Amino acid sequence: MTVPRALPAPHASSLDLGGRTALVTGAAGGIGRACALRLAAAGAKVRAVDRDATGLESLAEAARDLGGTVEPHVLDLTDLDAAELAAAGTDVLVNNAGIQLVRPIEEFPPDVFHTVLTVMLEAPFRLIRGALPHMYGQGWGRIVNVSSVHGLRASAYKSAYVAAKHGLEGLSKTTALEGAPHGVTSNCVNPGYVRTPLVEKQIADQARAHSLPEERVLSEVLLQDSAVKRLIEPEEVAEAVAYLCGPRASFVTGTSLVLDGGWTAH
Ligand SMILES: NC(=O)c1ccc[n+]([C@@H]2O[C@H](COP(=O)([O-])OP(=O)(O)OC[C@H]3O[C@@H](n4cnc5c(N)ncnc54)[C@H](O)[C@@H]3O)[C@@H](O)[C@H]2O)c1
8 A cells, every 4th residue: 555645745845824824922022023024934924913012013014125914913911811812813823922030939029920921831822722723623733832942951040931931842742732633733942042132131130140240141151051152043943933834844743843052962
């Protein structure tokens, strides 16, 4: 018996999302913006979700310059019901929005811990919940969760962030198991430190927590475990997200694509 090919024709591997809708959260930030532009360049109509209206406008303008379509959707993801509603009807979902606070556990404000878990774990659950009925109905969907090396490894002083990212890894794997019979894949991408405002903002915090001058934080804290001694660019992360949405990745599900310059090779 000849088993039929489940793949597109050989060499038909470039990403074409024409006719597809993609929702990207945190789209006004460094990685989210790069993902939104990459998916728009592939032809997707991108619903760009963020609480930062100005950042979304600038993104929409950049997309227009590229000939792509990005529709800004101003939303605070702590409004979980609105988040779930916003995801209805999307073919590709990129859960990317994130926040960070660097503090020892005994000084970590409980309300911030709660907000981090809400934005970075509960909102992705609600967005996935909102997106799946349409994906299941058409037998195709792609969910990419922007996790982190901190979804796989811990660092001191990042209790909420590490807890949320480890939780996101579990949510992503469960989604993969439930989604597989319906043509829906779910994966994480796990960057090391990316050159974005989120990292730039935490350098002062890290300097205080580690009692170091700010100029030594990059080499002695952030890049200490990275074999490649540079920050990764947002566009490199967006390319990994694009791969997971592409025609050659339909067998890739329930896993984590690590882009960490060798950090977890230790
Ligand atoms: N920068 C890094 O080094 C790095 C490394 C690994 C993983 N990540 C992950 O990548 C993702 C994006 O991070 P980034 O570096 O681009 O950060 P960023 O700060 O540039 O962007 C994050 C975006 O999320 C938005 N956001 C935050 N809270 C929100 C809320 N309640 N509602 C709506 N929008 C909200 C912000 O407005 C911002 O535009 C995060 O999940 C982060 O954990 C970042």
